[in-house]
Amino acid sequence: MFEQGIYELLGEGIVETLYMTIVSTAFAYIFGLPLGVLLCVTDKDGIFPIPIINKVLGFIINLLRSVPFLILLVFILPFTRMIVGTTIGSTATIVPLVVASTPFVARMVESSLKEVDSGVIEAAQSMGSSVFKIIYKVLIPEAKPSLLMGAAIAITTILGYSAMAGFVGGGGLGAIAVNYGYYRYQQDVMTVTVLLLVIVVQIFQEVGTRIARLSDRRAK
Numbered sequence: 001m002f003e004q005g006i007y008e009l010l011g012e013g014i015v016e017t018l019y020m021t022i023v024s025t026a027f028a029y030i031f032g033l034p035l036g037v038l039l040c041v042t043d044k045d046g047i048f049p050i051p052i053i054n055k056v057l058g059f060i061i062n063l064l065r066s067v068p069f070l071i072l073l074v075f076i077l078p079f080t081r082m083i084v085g086t087t088i089g090s091t092a093t094i095v096p097l098v099v100a101s102t103p104f105v106a107r108m109v110e111s112s113l114k115e116v117d118s119g120v121i122e123a124a125q126s127m128g129s130s131v132f133k134i135i136y137k138v139l140i141p142e143a144k145p146s147l148l149m150g151a152a153i154a155i156t157t158i159l160g161y162s163a164m165a166g167f168v169g170g171g172g173l174g175a176i177a178v179n180y181g182y183y184r185y186q187q188d189v190m191t192v193t194v195l196l197l198v199i200v201v202q203i204f205q206e207v208g209t210r211i212a213r214l215s216d217r218r219a220k
Contacts, residue, residue, distance in 0.1 A: 006189065009176060014196060016090040017172035020162045021204075024097035025155045032102045035061065036109025037135055043114075047121060048131045061103040069100050069161050073168055090171030093162060101158050108154060112146035113139050145216035152208020156201045163197055173197055 035057065041047055042054040067075070073096040077087045080095040116139055124138045140147070166174030173193050181190025 006180075010173075010192065010196065013171075013173040013176045013193070014200070017159065017162055017174070017197075017200065020090050020093050020097060020165075020170075020172055021155060021159045024094050024101060024158050024162070025151070027094070027098045028101040028105045028154065028158065029151070031098070032105030033109055035102070035106035037113065037139070039106060039110040040113040040139070041131065041135065047125070047134055061106055064099070064103040065107070067100075069096070070164055070167065072096060072100050073165060073170075088169035093165040093170035093172075096165070097158055097161055100161055101154065104157065105150075105154050108150035109147065112143045112150050115146055116142045145212045148208060148212035148215055152205055152212065155204050155208065159197070159201055159204065 039054060039057060039061070042050040042057075044051060044054070046054075064072075073093075076096055076099060079099075080087050080092050083095050084092050086092050120138055120142060121134060124134050129137065162170065162172055163174030163177070164170075166172065166176070166178040169175070173196055177190055177193040180186045181193060
């Protein structure tokens, strides 16, 4: 079915895809989680409303989210080269993945935090808790199941982005699908690559969903 060495290539593609996805998701949450918290807290109905900061931050996030990933990837090639020294390969792909997914994560976090019961927040405020303490003792713990579910959605979305990066020199299964399945018309390689991507997505989604359910105290 395959030419010699294709199995090793697919194995390397899986490893590179997991590497790009996991590292990019980690960095997206390092940057996106604080931004999401800031969006929630500074909202007009938040615990520390600052409309000007909320509007400016929201505008920047919406602006980045409105740019299609492939266009963003090409647009920031000079920035990618400045950060990692190259624009080709799995490591180079992480930079645009983080830039594209951070605004998405920020909005996911904001949405999860806004689901927290206002009564719990008001109770903490009545006890004299500071904004910082409410965030880390009330908002984030109460929103944990929703945050974990959002993380499962985010990691599968980032996985999809990483596959698209194959068109511009990114690594992983996306590059294999493009180089062998598209340019060389090897439909069997394309089919197997797609199946592998589907399997990886399903695993991430199932694991994330199970962890979110286990963390939900309301389900116990």
